[in-house]
Amino acid sequence: MNPAEPYRPDPRLAEAYDEATQLDEKGLEGLCPSYVELAGSSKRYQDSVLLGKGAVKEVYKTFNNHTKRWIAMARLRADRGPEFYDLFVHEAWLTASLNHPNIITIHDAGVDAEGRPFFTMDLKRNTTLADRATGPRAARRRELLEAFMKVCDAVAYAHSRGVVHLDLKPENIQADTFGEILVCDWGLAKLVDEMEEGENELPSALRPLDNMTLMGQIKGSPGFMSPEQVVPGSMKDHRSDIFSLGCILHLLLTGHPPFQGTEDEIIEATRLADCIPPRTRYPDCHIPEALEAVVLKAMARLPEDRYATAQALRDEISNFLGGYSTLAEKSGFFRESRLFLRRNRIPAMITFLAIVTLSVVSVLFIQSIKHQRERAAQFASEAESVTTLYLDELERSEQERKTLASNLASSASDLKKLGIYVRPIETVREARKLVASAFSLNSESANAQMQSFSLDCITLNFKAAVNNPLKPDSELVDYLLFAKAFPDFDFTENKRPTVGQLTEFLIQARNINPNRQALMERIVAYDYAARKDKGAYAPVVEALLEYVNERKGALVLEHSMDESLLVVRARDNIRFVIWDKWGSNNCLLRFLPVRSLKPVVDDRFYLGDLQSLHIETLDLTECDSVMINHAVDLPFLRTVYLRPGQSGEKILRTSIRSNERFDVIVKGDQE
Amino acid sequence: MKNGNMDNPNQTRYTLLQRACDLHDESAWEEFVGHYRRFIFYILRELGVADRDLEDLAQQVLLSLTKDLSNYDQSRARFRTWLSAVIRNAALVHFRKQKSRQERIRVFGEEQSIDSMDQPSDIDLRIEQEWAAYVANIAMTRVKEVFQGQAIQVFELGLDGLSASDIAEKTGLTISSVYTLRKRVKKRLYLEIRALVVELEPA
Incomplete structure (x- = not known):
C-alpha cells in the first residue's frame, strides 16, 4: 500500500481479520487447511487394491489418509484363522526390528476392526530382482552384481542380528531401476536362538506355505533353498541363506535358476546340490570363470564348504567388480593381467594385453617349429614377470605408470621380434595396440615413440615416421634417413606400394645405409603378407638380395610362375639369408614361392641358405661348388638333381631335413 | 536471524x-x-x-x-x-x-x-x-507482492463470490488449480494478518 495515497478499503476483506485472529473453524481452514484435513480424517487407510497373494499374506496397495501416501499393507489371508495370527505378527515384529537400507521398512502394525492383524510397509514399484534379471529387458550384469551385493549386505546385517531369512529368492527381493534393493518377505525368518531351541515346525495341517505339501518338511521355495532345507531334520543356519544367495547369483548370471524340472527333480537336485557349472550349461552367457567359482562355492552341498559369511560372499563380488581375482578362482597369469588392467581402468588398456598375449602366444604356439615355440614360451614368461610386478596392491604413481608404459613398449618390441616373420600383419597390429596402451599410460614415453616409429618404418609409412619426435640418441635414429628419402611413402596395411616403388626404395636404401638388413627383411616380409597381388615380385626380391649382398647386379632372378620355377643366376658367391639375430634366418627366396628352384652360381653356393624354403625340387646341377655347412630344413623337398661328380647323395640326406624321404637323381651332362 | x-x-x-x-x-x-x-x-x-x-x-x-x-x-x-x-x-x-x-x-x-x-x-x-x-487490506497488499501469475486474480474472483468452476472457466485453469491457488493465497493472507496484529497491536 502506497503510504502517499489515501487509504481506500477493500470491503471484501472485512471478515478476514476476525477469521485470522479469532481462529474459528473458518479461520483455521484458511490458516492451516492441511491441519484441518488431518484432524478431520477419521479413516486412516482407504482405497485398497490387492497387489499379490502369498501363502499367508495378502498385500494391498492402500492410501494412508494421515500421511497422505500410498503404502503397502499386508493382511492375513481371509482363509487363515487365528492359528496364523502370531506367525503373522512375528513377521511384522521381526522385520520391524531389522533396520537396514536394503530391508523393507515396516511402518506400523495393528489389528483391524474385524480383529485381524495387519502391518504396513514401504510401497515400491512392483518389480523384483527376478524381473530385472530375466527377459529381454534384463539389466546389465554389472548392475545385477551391484544389486546382488546389496542383497548380501541386507542378509549379512540380518545374520549379525541373529536372524536368518530361509526363503531368499529373486521374487522376494524388490528391485527398482534406480538401484534400490529391498529384501522382503521375512515370513519364514527365524531367530537363530529360537532354532537352536529346536522350536518345532507347525503341525502339518497348519503349514502356511503352498510348497510345504511335500513330505511335510519343506519350507522355502524349491529352486533357491539349500539341501539342508529339503532334508528332514537337518540343521539350518545362516549358511542356508548363503546357499540361496548362490542360487540367486546363478540366476543373475544366466537368467535361469540352478535347479529346474519338475518339483521332484528340483528337490532331488537340491538335496544333492547337483548344479551343472553355469559356464558349461550356458556357454553363451560368457560367465567369467571367477564368478562361476563364486556360485559353485556358495552352493556347496556341505554348509562348511560354503562361504562362512554373507559378507565374504559379498566381498568376492566386490573384488570381481573391483578387478581383483576372487579367492574362489585359481590365479593365473592371463586372468591376473586382465584383472589388473580392468582394475586400473585405463580405457585403451582394458583388453589389449589379454588380446596380445593370448592371441600372439597362441598364434606362435601353433607353429610347429621348435625354437619358435621356445621363444613364445619365453615371451610369455617375460610378459608375466613384467606384468606381475604390478599386479597386487599397485598404486598408479606417476613413476610406476611411466615404467609400465616403457615395459609395454618393450613388450611391443619383443613381440615384433618374435612374430614379424611368422604373422607380420597380426604382429604389427598387436604391437600397435601395445604401443597405444603405452601411450595411454604415458603420452611421452620415449620407448613407445621409438616402437611406434619402428612400426611406421616397417609398414613404409614414412610420412608418419618423419613426424615422430624420435630422440636424437635413439638407436633407430638412422632410420630417419630412409624415411626422409621417401617422405611421401604413407603406406598401411591396406595401401601397399607398387612393386616398382618398393624396388626403387630398396635400391636407394642400399646407397643410404647398407647396414639395416633386418629392417629390409621386415619391410619386405610385411609388404609381401599385406599385398594382395603377389605376382611379379621378383624385382623386389632381387633388390632385397642386392641390399643383403651389398652389390648391384649381384644376381638375376628368372621367375616363371607358369612353371613354378625360379632360376637364380649369380657369378660370385652369394647369400640368401640374413644371418643375424634380428633377421628371420630363413631364405629370402621365400617371397617367390615356387615348387622348383635352380640356382646357377659360378662360385660357392651355400645350401644352408635355403633354410625353410617350401620347394619340392632342387636342381643343383649348375652350381659350381655346393657348400653344405649345416643342416637345412626343406620340409616339402621331394627331388634333388645332381650332376655326375657332385657331392654325393649321402651327405645331402644327412644335411637336408624333409617331412618325407626325397630322391636324389644324378642327371647326365646335359650341356 | x-x-x-x-x-x-x-x-x-x-x-x-x-x-x-x-x-x-x-x-x-x-x-x-x-x-x-x-x-x-x-x-x-x-x-x-x-x-x-x-x-x-x-x-x-x-x-x-x-x-x-x-x-x-x-x-x-x-x-x-x-x-x-x-x-x-x-x-x-x-x-x-x-x-x-x-x-x-x-x-x-x-x-x-x-x-x-x-x-x-x-x-x-x-x-x-x-x-x-x-489490517486485512495492508495484509493483502503484502500478499500481492508475494504471488505471481493468476493466484491473486483467482483469490479476488473468489472474494467476489464466484464459484470455483466459474473461476476456472474465466481463468482457463483447472478447478483443482483454482482450489489450490485460492487456498494458498488465503493462507498467506491470514499469516500476514496475524503478523500485522503482532506488529501493530501491542500485547
Whole structure:
C-alpha cells in the first residue's frame, strides 16, 4: 500500500481479520487447511487394491489418509484363522526390528476392526530382482552384481542380528531401476536362538506355505533353498541363506535358476546340490570363470564348504567388480593381467594385453617349429614377470605408470621380434595396440615413440615416421634417413606400394645405409603378407638380395610362375639369408614361392641358405661348388638333381631335413 | 536471524511499537506512524473532519496515542477498542472546539453517551471494524507482492463470490488449480494478518 495515497478499503476483506485472529473453524481452514484435513480424517487407510497373494499374506496397495501416501499393507489371508495370527505378527515384529537400507521398512502394525492383524510397509514399484534379471529387458550384469551385493549386505546385517531369512529368492527381493534393493518377505525368518531351541515346525495341517505339501518338511521355495532345507531334520543356519544367495547369483548370471524340472527333480537336485557349472550349461552367457567359482562355492552341498559369511560372499563380488581375482578362482597369469588392467581402468588398456598375449602366444604356439615355440614360451614368461610386478596392491604413481608404459613398449618390441616373420600383419597390429596402451599410460614415453616409429618404418609409412619426435640418441635414429628419402611413402596395411616403388626404395636404401638388413627383411616380409597381388615380385626380391649382398647386379632372378620355377643366376658367391639375430634366418627366396628352384652360381653356393624354403625340387646341377655347412630344413623337398661328380647323395640326406624321404637323381651332362 | 528463537527461547521479540517507543528506533517509528496515520486520516475523514483540519488533528491523535500507550491495559480492552476510543475522543474534542454541535450530534448522537469510554458505542464498533478491514487490506497488499501469475486474480474472483468452476472457466485453469491457488493465497493472507496484529497491536 502506497503510504502517499489515501487509504481506500477493500470491503471484501472485512471478515478476514476476525477469521485470522479469532481462529474459528473458518479461520483455521484458511490458516492451516492441511491441519484441518488431518484432524478431520477419521479413516486412516482407504482405497485398497490387492497387489499379490502369498501363502499367508495378502498385500494391498492402500492410501494412508494421515500421511497422505500410498503404502503397502499386508493382511492375513481371509482363509487363515487365528492359528496364523502370531506367525503373522512375528513377521511384522521381526522385520520391524531389522533396520537396514536394503530391508523393507515396516511402518506400523495393528489389528483391524474385524480383529485381524495387519502391518504396513514401504510401497515400491512392483518389480523384483527376478524381473530385472530375466527377459529381454534384463539389466546389465554389472548392475545385477551391484544389486546382488546389496542383497548380501541386507542378509549379512540380518545374520549379525541373529536372524536368518530361509526363503531368499529373486521374487522376494524388490528391485527398482534406480538401484534400490529391498529384501522382503521375512515370513519364514527365524531367530537363530529360537532354532537352536529346536522350536518345532507347525503341525502339518497348519503349514502356511503352498510348497510345504511335500513330505511335510519343506519350507522355502524349491529352486533357491539349500539341501539342508529339503532334508528332514537337518540343521539350518545362516549358511542356508548363503546357499540361496548362490542360487540367486546363478540366476543373475544366466537368467535361469540352478535347479529346474519338475518339483521332484528340483528337490532331488537340491538335496544333492547337483548344479551343472553355469559356464558349461550356458556357454553363451560368457560367465567369467571367477564368478562361476563364486556360485559353485556358495552352493556347496556341505554348509562348511560354503562361504562362512554373507559378507565374504559379498566381498568376492566386490573384488570381481573391483578387478581383483576372487579367492574362489585359481590365479593365473592371463586372468591376473586382465584383472589388473580392468582394475586400473585405463580405457585403451582394458583388453589389449589379454588380446596380445593370448592371441600372439597362441598364434606362435601353433607353429610347429621348435625354437619358435621356445621363444613364445619365453615371451610369455617375460610378459608375466613384467606384468606381475604390478599386479597386487599397485598404486598408479606417476613413476610406476611411466615404467609400465616403457615395459609395454618393450613388450611391443619383443613381440615384433618374435612374430614379424611368422604373422607380420597380426604382429604389427598387436604391437600397435601395445604401443597405444603405452601411450595411454604415458603420452611421452620415449620407448613407445621409438616402437611406434619402428612400426611406421616397417609398414613404409614414412610420412608418419618423419613426424615422430624420435630422440636424437635413439638407436633407430638412422632410420630417419630412409624415411626422409621417401617422405611421401604413407603406406598401411591396406595401401601397399607398387612393386616398382618398393624396388626403387630398396635400391636407394642400399646407397643410404647398407647396414639395416633386418629392417629390409621386415619391410619386405610385411609388404609381401599385406599385398594382395603377389605376382611379379621378383624385382623386389632381387633388390632385397642386392641390399643383403651389398652389390648391384649381384644376381638375376628368372621367375616363371607358369612353371613354378625360379632360376637364380649369380657369378660370385652369394647369400640368401640374413644371418643375424634380428633377421628371420630363413631364405629370402621365400617371397617367390615356387615348387622348383635352380640356382646357377659360378662360385660357392651355400645350401644352408635355403633354410625353410617350401620347394619340392632342387636342381643343383649348375652350381659350381655346393657348400653344405649345416643342416637345412626343406620340409616339402621331394627331388634333388645332381650332376655326375657332385657331392654325393649321402651327405645331402644327412644335411637336408624333409617331412618325407626325397630322391636324389644324378642327371647326365646335359650341356 | 537464523533459528534465533529456537536457539534462545528467552530472547524477547520486540513488536514494532516497542521498538518505536522503548528503543527509540527511528525507522520503526516511521513505519509504525505511517500505518496509523493513514488509518487515522481515513477515520477522521469518515467522521466528517474537514480536510483543512485533518493534518493537525491526525497529528494530535498520534501524539496522544503514543503518549497514552503506556496506559493501555490489555486486560481492560482489546487494542483496537482502545484505539477506537482514542480516535473517537480526539474527534469529539475537535468538534467541541469547533462548536459544531450539528456535526457532533450527527456523528456521535446525543450528549449523554459522549464520555462513556467503558461502553463501546456504535461509533467505536464501526472504527473497530474499520481497523480490522484496514489490517486485512495492508495484509493483502503484502500478499500481492508475494504471488505471481493468476493466484491473486483467482483469490479476488473468489472474494467476489464466484464459484470455483466459474473461476476456472474465466481463468482457463483447472478447478483443482483454482482450489489450490485460492487456498494458498488465503493462507498467506491470514499469516500476514496475524503478523500485522503482532506488529501493530501491542500485547
